[in-house]
Amino acid sequence: MQYWLMKTEPESYSIDDLAKEKNKTTFWSGVRNYQARNFMRDDMKKGDLVLFYHSNAKPPSIVGVAEVVKESYPDFTSWDENDHHYDPKSTAENPRWFMVDIKLKKKFPEALGRDQLTGVSALSGMELMRKGSRLSVQPVTKKQFDAILKLASVTL
């Protein structure tokens, strides 16, 4: 089993939006970055756990844990002309972008702010904390994952 972190801007899609979904499950559409796509397409497996991160929030925070419930399939929003993430180079016959389904597992009782992550030795080297990091789907080590849960005072 592997661990991941996924970013979203809560103004466009928040953990509360996920909580309101049927079965608390959604498809993670809209990723248009090759490295992030490759992680979803090639490496994310059913049962993997995902830290849910709110970027461009005040403060930016890890807000919960989700679980991968469906492995990669084409992101159909990429061939919808009316979708904001439309990509004319992606078609149903030759899809360029992929996504997975995730289900909310646990919302943290309190958001774990980015400021609470700085200086934590177990998290040094975490991609999220690297200056300038923009990767929206990123792998997390078990050690990092466990440290996050501990900081959030959460057990799964």
Add this chain to the structure above:
DNA sequence: GCCAACGTTGGC
């Protein structure tokens, strides 16, 4: 709102 750190595009 600012701006550093990206990733992508396209001319050459």
Add this chain to the structure above:
DNA sequence: GCCAACGTTGGC
């Protein structure tokens, strides 16, 4: 294949 210009991300 190089790289300047551009658009975007995302913390602050």
